Amino acid sequence: VTHADQLRMRYWLTGSVMALLAVAVSFADHSGVVSPVRAMLLDVMSPGKMVLLTLGGRSATGASGAAERSPSRRDVDLLRDALRESELQRRQLIIENAGLRQEQRKHRTLLEIQGLFSEGNGLSDPVASPSLTDFSAVRATVISDHQMTGRLRELIIDAGKTAGISRSELVVDGDGLLLDKGSESNVLEGDRVTSGAVVVGRVRKTGRWVSLVQPVTDPEFSAGVQLVRRSPDGPHFGATGILRGSDDGSCEITGVPYTEPVSAGDEIVTSEVEGVRGPRLYFGRVVAAEFLDGGQWKIRVQPALATGEVTSVGIIRLDLAVPVVKSPDAATGTIR
Amino acid sequence: MKSALMAGLILWCCIVLELTWPVALPHGSLLLPMICGALFWVRTPAGIVVAGCFLLIDIMIRPVALPLNGFVLPLLAAVILAPERRSHDFRRHRRLWRLIPPPLHLPLVTLLSVLLQQISVIPVASLTQGTMMVADLLRPLPRILLIAIPLSGGLSLTIRVADELGLRRGLRITV
Numbered sequence: 001v002t003h004a005d006q007l008r009m010r011y012w013l014t015g016s017v018m019a020l021l022a023v024a025v026s027f028a029d030h031s032g033v034v035s036p037v038r039a040m041l042l043d044v045m046s047p048g049k050m051v052l053l054t055l056g057g058r059s060a061t062g063a064s065g066a067a068e069r070s071p072s073r074r075d076v077d078l079l080r081d082a083l084r085e086s087e088l089q090r091r092q093l094i095i096e097n098a099g100l101r102q103e104q105r106k107h108r109t110l111l112e113i114q115g116l117f118s119e120g121n122g123l124s125d126p127v128a129s130p131s132l133t134d135f136s137a138v139r140a141t142v143i144s145d146h147q148m149t150g151r152l153r154e155l156i157i158d159a160g161k162t163a164g165i166s167r168s169e170l171v172v173d174g175d176g177l178l179l180d181k182g183s184e185s186n187v188l189e190g191d192r193v194t195s196g197a198v199v200v201g202r203v204r205k206t207g208r209w210v211s212l213v214q215p216v217t218d219p220e221f222s223a224g225v226q227l228v229r230r231s232p233d234g235p236h237f238g239a240t241g242i243l244r245g246s247d248d249g250s251c252e253i254t255g256v257p258y259t260e261p262v263s264a265g266d267e268i269v270t271s272e273v274e275g276v277r278g279p280r281l282y283f284g285r286v287v288a289a290e291f292l293d294g295g296q297w298k299i300r301v302q303p304a305l306a307t308g309e310v311t312s313v314g315i316i317r318l319d320l321a322v323p324v325v326k327s328p329d330a331a332t333g334t335i336r
Numbered sequence: 337m338k339s340a341l342m343a344g345l346i347l348w349c350c351i352v353l354e355l356t357w358p359v360a361l362p363h364g365s366l367l368l369p370m371i372c373g374a375l376f377w378v379r380t381p382a383g384i385v386v387a388g389c390f391l392l393i394d395i396m397i398r399p400v401a402l403p404l405n406g407f408v409l410p411l412l413a414a415v416i417l418a419p420e421r422r423s424h425d426f427r428r429h430r431r432l433w434r435l436i437p438p439p440l441h442l443p444l445v446t447l448l449s450v451l452l453q454q455i456s457v458i459p460v461a462s463l464t465q466g467t468m469m470v471a472d473l474l475r476p477l478p479r480i481l482l483i484a485i486p487l488s489g490g491l492s493l494t495i496r497v498a499d500e501l502g503l504r505r506g507l508r509i510t511v
Binding site for chain 2: 012013015019025029037053
């Protein structure tokens with residue numbers, strides 16, 4: 001046997017062994033024996049992969065991305081349309097979500113107030129007021145949060161012209177919530193505007209078909225209020241004072257003597273409506289209180305509802321529930 | 337031994353490259369020409385061992401239905417690289433291989449290995465049922481060949497130049 005033969009034998013032996021090993025590995029792979037080894041080999045490869053990705057990640061990704069993508073122009077347009085549509089859907093969902101959240105917050109506030117009213121002791125629903133005075137609520141929808149817009153003004157004036165109504169009866173100028181009910185629906189200036197039992201403001205001006213609301217946060221707004229404190233025994237009525245709007249979007253109460261107990265968390269309700277003792281309406285909650293030099297409290301109140309959260313309101317009207325007048329004959333019992 | 341180790345390092349880099357960018361470098365496009373190049377550069381049983389080991393590693397990392405490359409390439413390397421016996425009978429068997437110019441050996445082996453690679457990824461069930469789709473088989477082939485054949489051509493040229501310039505110590509003349 002020559003050296004060449006030995007060498008040739010080594011080649012063949014090596015080739016055969018490697019070929020048989022390949023077959024063996026393939027069988028082992030089909031039987032699942034290789035799985036741990038595969039994981040180990042991939043772990044061995046991972047440092048190199050990380051280095052490559054770190055060194056030339058961006059350019060290579062761009063190149064491979066271009067090779068991978070290489071879509072037609074139509075595909076690109078389709079993808080762009082799909083992206084735009086999904087973006088629109090996303091925005092719509094965000095808006096709906098915000099609306100629902102706002103509704104939830106409002107509902108929660110109203111439930112809290114409802115709980116306050118259900119505890120009795122003089123607090124009652126504004127709709128139910130059996131006496132000579134009758135408070136009823138006219139439902140109205142908020143058209144605008146700020147004022148009468150130019151386009152709406154034109155439309156109303158045009159409609160009024162055809163009906164022969166003068167401009168001054170139709171247009172209401174100023175800032176505030178604009179409602180879709182006016183003097184034609186017996187809405188009067190000064191009427192309280194509420195959302196449920198929460199006071200939103202007061203009717204500042206009325207037109208024939210619309211009216212403007214002065215919100216409780218308006219610096220010119222003022223109303224007589226009373227403090228209510230919750231306790232395990234039920235709500236306790238406290239001092240009365242004057243609530244005024246503030247420039248920073250909250251309200252202030254003045255006129256409460258420093259001898260009266262006031263604390264953050266106290267609830268604020270109306271003391272009377274248009275000078276008549278009627279249903280208690282809710283304003284908000286005391287968030288801070290400090291002494292003034294004049295020997296009284298300066299109380300800061302957070303309104304229960306922001307004007308932007310209100311979509312429909314009730315306009316509280318004072319009516320007289322006229323009792324049935326009996327005839328004098330019936331009263332005296334005269335027989336004809 | 338050093339060249340075998342260097343070949344192993346390069347082959348490891350090739351697998352890493354293919355794993356890192358599988359889209360730009362399809363399976364086998366880089367590794368197979370480099371394995372063939374390593375076989376032809378080292379030209380020893382150690383080279384066959386190194387190449388065979390990396391074929392095994394490739395089979396383990398990226399399993400195929402049939403290990404055709406792992407089975408055929410080492411044996412083919414033994415056929416090509418083993419020193420010839422001065423026998424008339426044996427020479428007759430190897431005449432065909434001799435007819436092909438040496439610079440084309442490496443690209444042809446690479447082409448064969450790429451074809452085997454493509455066949456080996458077809459599921460065995462498809463082969464037995466005769467449902468093998470030629471289009472599916474041929475679709476990735478141009479992209480692989482586009483990288484593999486020029487690379488193997490370049491390697492073949494490099495080996496030839498190294499032989500001519502005496503840069504390769506693996507050259508052995510057996511009488």
